[in-house]
Amino acid sequence: MSALFEPITLRTLTIPNRIWLSPMCMYSAAAEGPETGVATDFHLAHLGARAAGGAGLVMVEATGVRPDARISPWDLGLWNDQQQDALARIAALIRSHGSVPAIQLAHAGRKASTAKASSGGGPLAAEDGGFPVVGASPIPFSDGYPAPAELTETQIAELVEDFASAARRALAAGFQVVEVHGAHGYLIHQFLSPLTNHRTDGYGGDFAGRSRLAREIATAVRAVWPADLPVLFRVSATDWVPEQPSWTVEESVLLAKELQAIGIDLIDVSSGGLVPDAKITVGPGYQVPFASQIREQAGVAVSTVGMISEPAQAEAVLTEGRADVVMLGRELLRDPYWPLHAAKTLGAERNWPVQYGYAVGARG
Template sequence: MATLFSPITLRRTEFRNRLWVPAMCQYSVEKRDGVPTPWHLVHLGSFARGGAGAIVTEATAVVPEGRISPQDLGLWNDEHKAAFVPIVDFVHTQGAKIGVQLAHAGRKASTPRTWEPQNGTLSESEHGWPVVGPSAIAFEGYDTPRALETAEVEEVVAAFVAAAVRAQEAGFDFVELHAAHGYLMHQFLSPLSNERTDQYGGSLENRARIVIDAVTGIRRATGDDFPILVRFSATDWVEGGWNEHETATVASWARDAGADLFDISSGGIAAHADIPVGLGYQVPFADSVRREGHVETGAVGLIVGAQQAQEIVEEGQADVVFVGREFLRDPHFALRAAFELGVELDYYPQQYHRAPFHAPVPA
């Protein structure tokens, strides 16, 4: 059995393999009410049918003003919770686990979908809203956010906790806090976007407080058996910004507060960052955070092949591998990867038995 297809357990939840689907925004809630649609059922369900070990929903806002776009998913009320239930149930029928990425976009909220003209922050006439952040520092080309009051930061933490409880009640197997890609929690972590002088700014401990408080609150509210993941950007790729050593330190604090695995990406806080994108370019960060922080990590970032993914886990660079674009190209990537690695799985869909990967092409 290739290590990539060996199970991994977080708390009491066993995942059938280590090939996972990361959060990937779909911007497909046409009614702009945050409620998941048939698109989300088919999109997420296809990965479960295709053999993934775990699937993470796209960034799902904990409050309406936390959405990246007006077409984002939400989990700030019980209507959202009820609409997620059939999606979760279907994923479970296929033997996969599913988690929800809880998010607040902060100063990068209220923007157009990625395939629409990028004109900065949407106006109210364009279904946008005023944005907030840790400090009144704008992301390049976007509106300047209003700095959150101390009490409002505490309300955001409470919203993350409430959304996590709804996720658990909807049947999700875990939650992931989005503290990466320049969104609100990352904005607090990075000194490039956080110039606060209260308990949420200044020292590393203060800048990390929003993350640690959210993990602590979710652990208390959901009990001892519910896994919590955190997605970090390991570096801002800008001198004087957030870096992998701070990430490792905060990850260890979050582990002590009750988090279980850290999904390591990078960038997003600065539009001008020079990022050397290439195959597996973020894997070294997952490796360094894992070793320095003594935590379990997931690697992500242009991981496109079975052998590449296998080597990452086999060599101990990460505990799981998140594959995004390749799963979009082929929702059955996990089944194909198993075939390429010579692994026989017992969860190949019976309905597809006439089309195994090893079948010869007729002459």
């Protein structure tokens, strides 16, 4: 049996294999009017194809817990019934293909209100649909970006409830896994790192203060999520800024231990995204060592992601005990049937969807 195709059980949920679709923003929701933040037929086709292609878990992109939480006006949201109903259709389709539907809940903080990536990104003017941004401290992301308004403690309490409310809606929509996005320079990460958190209240200062928001959101989401279903947390293991006081893999280990005690079932390990000038050493599997260190030192299940493209490479990550799950992003954009091709390569053949059997010499 290939390690990639061994099921994994988190709480009472068994996920059929360890090839999972990483959440990636598609910038394809309606940006204006009553359908703002609502998933479209594109999302249905896009995510359904990855489920049909054999991914064990299919995770919906970063989904804003409130209107001003989105990275861009074209991103998904989950604060009203219309958004919930559209996502329910997607969750049902994913399950119909034997995959597990998951969703990532997010707040972009100072990196919110930007243009589409395909349009070059960057801050979006109010006349183009932009909106005010908030953050841990009033420090802009980069030159030309607005300084975020520093969140008050009252606003923080409201934001924690926004995450809980979105998690309730995700459950009602049929998702079996929810992930809190605490990485890539978005709001929770902005609180975690001393580069972006200069607060002097109970949400700043030392590790305990800077990690308080992450713990409060994790606690609130875990409290409304069924005890038999898993909650995940994505973390950037490092800011890649070793020359300054910043978020490090050692602090990620400490956070992982605390999240596990709260009831988080798997740490989704990525890195970077906080500052635009980080010096990142990129190469095949470049983030696997971070996942491995967190797994070993925190004693928690982890996933890894980043430039994993070959079946043998992914298989080795698991057989060597460096991670429990492999998240694929760009590779599954290029080939939604990567898991089925990988199964054949690794001698763990899986049936293709019966509708496509003529093309592959099997009818399912």
